[in-house]
Amino acid sequence: MHSRIYAIIRKETRELIRDPVYLGLALIVPLLLKLLFGYGLIMDVKNIPVLFYDQDHSPLSREYIHSFTNSEYFRNTGMAKNYREIDYAIRSGKVRVVVVIPPDFSRRLHEGKLAQIQFLVDGSFPMRAEVVKGYVAAINAQFNQIMVTNYLTSRGQTAATVFPISVEGRAWYNPSLESKNFIIPGLLVTTLMFYPALLAALVVVREKESGTIFNIYCSPVKPWEVVAGKAIPYIGVAFIDYVFIFLMSVMLFKVKFIGSFLLLTMGALLYIACTIGIGLLISIISRTQIAAMLITFLGTMVPAFLYSGFMSPITSQDVTGQIVSRFIPATYFMGMVRGIYLKGLGFDYYLWDLITLTIYASIVYGIAIFSFRKRTG
Amino acid sequence: MWKRMLSLTRKEFSQILRDKALLFILAWAFTGAIYTAGHGMSMEVERFPTVIYDIDKGPLSRELVSRFRMPYFKVLAYLHREEEITQWLDSGKASMAVVIPPDFQRKVSGNTEAKIQVITDGTISMSATIAIAYVAQIASSYSIEVLEKQGMVTRSTFENLPLIDERLRVEFNPNILSSWFTSLLELLNMFTMVSLLLTAAAMVREKEYGTLEQLLASPLRPGEIFMAKIIPTIIIVLSLSFLSIFLVLKPAFGVPIRGSLFLFYSIAAIYVFTMSSLGIAIAVVARNLAQAMMIMLLILAPMLFLSGAWTPPEAMAPWMQWASHISPMRYFIDFGYSVLFKGNGIAYVWQDIVGIMLMGILLFGFSRWWFGRTISK
Numbered sequence: 001m002h003s004r005i006y007a008i009i010r011k012e013t014r015e016l017i018r019d020p021v022y023l024g025l026a027l028i029v030p031l032l033l034k035l036l037f038g039y040g041l042i043m044d045v046k047n048i049p050v051l052f053y054d055q056d057h058s059p060l061s062r063e064y065i066h067s068f069t070n071s072e073y074f075r076n077t078g079m080a081k082n083y084r085e086i087d088y089a090i091r092s093g094k095v096r097v098v099v100v101i102p103p104d105f106s107r108r109l110h111e112g113k114l115a116q117i118q119f120l121v122d123g124s125f126p127m128r129a130e131v132v133k134g135y136v137a138a139i140n141a142q143f144n145q146i147m148v149t150n151y152l153t154s155r156g157q158t159a160a161t162v163f164p165i166s167v168e169g170r171a172w173y174n175p176s177l178e179s180k181n182f183i184i185p186g187l188l189v190t191t192l193m194f195y196p197a198l199l200a201a202l203v204v205v206r207e208k209e210s211g212t213i214f215n216i217y218c219s220p221v222k223p224w225e226v227v228a229g230k231a232i233p234y235i236g237v238a239f240i241d242y243v244f245i246f247l248m249s250v251m252l253f254k255v256k257f258i259g260s261f262l263l264l265t266m267g268a269l270l271y272i273a274c275t276i277g278i279g280l281l282i283s284i285i286s287r288t289q290i291a292a293m294l295i296t297f298l299g300t301m302v303p304a305f306l307y308s309g310f311m312s313p314i315t316s317q318d319v320t321g322q323i324v325s326r327f328i329p330a331t332y333f334m335g336m337v338r339g340i341y342l343k344g345l346g347f348d349y350y351l352w353d354l355i356t357l358t359i360y361a362s363i364v365y366g367i368a369i370f371s372f373r374k375r376t377g
Numbered sequence: 378m379w380k381r382m383l384s385l386t387r388k389e390f391s392q393i394l395r396d397k398a399l400l401f402i403l404a405w406a407f408t409g410a411i412y413t414a415g416h417g418m419s420m421e422v423e424r425f426p427t428v429i430y431d432i433d434k435g436p437l438s439r440e441l442v443s444r445f446r447m448p449y450f451k452v453l454a455y456l457h458r459e460e461e462i463t464q465w466l467d468s469g470k471a472s473m474a475v476v477i478p479p480d481f482q483r484k485v486s487g488n489t490e491a492k493i494q495v496i497t498d499g500t501i502s503m504s505a506t507i508a509i510a511y512v513a514q515i516a517s518s519y520s521i522e523v524l525e526k527q528g529m530v531t532r533s534t535f536e537n538l539p540l541i542d543e544r545l546r547v548e549f550n551p552n553i554l555s556s557w558f559t560s561l562l563e564l565l566n567m568f569t570m571v572s573l574l575l576t577a578a579a580m581v582r583e584k585e586y587g588t589l590e591q592l593l594a595s596p597l598r599p600g601e602i603f604m605a606k607i608i609p610t611i612i613i614v615l616s617l618s619f620l621s622i623f624l625v626l627k628p629a630f631g632v633p634i635r636g637s638l639f640l641f642y643s644i645a646a647i648y649v650f651t652m653s654s655l656g657i658a659i660a661v662v663a664r665n666l667a668q669a670m671m672i673m674l675l676i677l678a679p680m681l682f683l684s685g686a687w688t689p690p691e692a693m694a695p696w697m698q699w700a701s702h703i704s705p706m707r708y709f710i711d712f713g714y715s716v717l718f719k720g721n722g723i724a725y726v727w728q729d730i731v732g733i734m735l736m737g738i739l740l741f742g743f744s745r746w747w748f749g750r751t752i753s754k
């Protein structure tokens with residue numbers, strides 16, 4: 001019995017080694033992905049191109065424009081002369097914000113009245129539109145404060161009212177709220193969700209297409225031995241990937257890591273077993289490689305990024321999202337990884353996550369073994 | 378020549394149509410996957426798990442506490458000891474703790490500044506930042522109410538001051554709905570992914586089966602073999618994307634389709650040709666589907682980042698901006714949003730069209746050259 005599993009493992013390993021291009025890619029691709037995601041995912045919104053339409057042409061309106069151009073968040077792209085130019089600029093996406101200053105801007109302010117300013121924000125990318133809105137509000141608030149203080153002091157009054165309640169925000173575990181401490185550990189989870197699944201997705205279905213699966217059908221080997229024999233070499237490859245990714249996160253991206261590597265590795269092994277298992281399961285139930293590949297791409301990549309809590313916490317999801325998130329292993333590993341990296345908590349905090357991952361793995365492999373029936377035709 | 382190509386195209390078609398699992402996953406890609414993506418990606422923070430440690434317990438602080446409400450905050454517990462904060466945050470059950478100091482009532486009624494402390498879980502830095510901003514809003518609106526009650530300010534105070542009245546309009550997406558953005562983005566991503574994967578797999582399969590030799594022995598020329606693989610992809614992707622627009626985007630999310638569908642579909646057909654050519658190019662280089670899959674992963678990931686959807690072009694480093702010009706996806710994302718979402722005509726997107734066409738010709742040419750150099754010899 002043991003020799004049968006061993007034989008399958010040896011066969012799969014040899015197949016891996018004899019395709020050095022694939023093995024090389026299998027080891028290098030996740031590192032390159034990590035590099036790309038780590039450096040490429042620029043969430044900061046800076047250098048937003050802004051266009052002004054100054055109908056007032058007064059020193060005050062120029063001062064107001066300066067408050068935008070002086071900030072690192074906005075980049076001046078020039079002055080519009082009419083509404084047609086504005087329309088073209090915002091439609092073509094060449095600018096993201098247009099500021100329209102009305103002709104009576106400085107007159108009204110000097111008289112101590114409200115002055116309207118019109119802002120047009122490009123809403124095609126909602127995330128950026130939200131941030132732009134925030135920046136605009138901040139610049140206006142600052143400008144308003146200066147205006148009011150000047151106005152009141154010029155009339156011999158003082159701007160007395162302070163807001164009675166202020167908020168002091170503090171972030172534990174990641175005091176400066178650095179986004180890399182948040183993104184890089186999260187990427188470890190998402191990458192190890194879709195990547196091992198892709199590695200394993202073709203392993204069985206490939207043999208179905210080429211017909212070598214009949215060798216297995218005709219042999220005395222049992223379904224669970226096939227599944228285990230095929231899973232183990234790929235778990236090995238994915239585990240090496242995990243070690244590389246971890247080292248990169250700490251040494252290259254310099255993410256804070258105060259937890260126990262041993263605990264993280266335990267979790268990672270279980271997690272990789274789950275995701276390899278998902279790939280194998282897809283491979284067993286598919287009839288063609290092309291279908292297996294598409295199912296894995298769609299079934300693991302999208303949920304890994306959207307429903308694992310990578311970007312926004314699961315509590316913010318609606319009911320559908322919360323249900324989906326319960327069905328993917330990434331959800332259970334995400335909290336654990338972030339906790340071990342940044343909170344440095346011990347074993348007892350994550351016992352439940354480890355148990356859940358174990359149960360998850362047993363269910364996946366159970367279904368996989370059950371679906372692997374020896375059949376002809 | 379046409380007849381030869383047509384019969385091979387027909388064979389490709391029936392090969393796809395006979396694979397029920399493949400058809401199902403393709404249909405899912407253009408409906409269910411887009412639906413879940415439109416639903417899943419919300420940047421808003423909702424039901425943020427919060428605990429409150431009110432040391433003061435006065436009427437003013439209780440009133441403030443009552444402002445922490447759904448849908449933004451879900452108050453899980455009222456604490457009595459400071460150590461409890463650590464427990465809640467460590468375990469990850471709560472992501473935010475609000476601490477109201479013992480002198481809150483006295484300071485607020487005594488017209489001095491009272492500080493409430495907000496402790497957030499920095500491991501989810503993005504949501505933490507947003508949550509603190511929400512708390513600041515609550516505090517300032519409550520402050521104004523308190524001031525009004527104390528008679529320090531009245532509504533008319535604001536009308537007789539030189540202030541800026543911000544009139545902000547968000548173009549194309551007035552309510553900043555992220556579902557409009559993500560569902561459309563997912564549709565454009567599916568164009569990219571499915572065209573690439575489907576064509577590459579169809580081409581590699583001939584290599585794996587050894588049927589490529591048969592095709593070479595036939596009077597078919599390489600270009601005709603390629604076109605026979607590309608045409609079914611174009612037809613399938615275009616017809617399925619109709620489903621996405623009329624079954625998902627419009628009815629489920631109410632995404633406005635403002636532009637000309639005719640323009641969109643004519644260029645989309647060319648784009649599918651371009652991405653399929655990329656798939657062919659990968660397939661002529663790779664030896665089996667597993668290799669091809671790795672190469673595709675390696676090409677897709679940077680394309681996603683350079684597409685301009687996640688990292689805006691203006692935030693990219695110069696070398697990234699330059700590199701984005703060789704990615705057909707960048708042109709297509711720009712084109713898709715411009716035409717479908719903003720309702721722009723050809724005058725705005727002709728550069729994208731040229732880019733898509735050029736890349737298509739280049740990739741197709743490369744495949745023929747490489748194929749002629751290596752395989753058909």
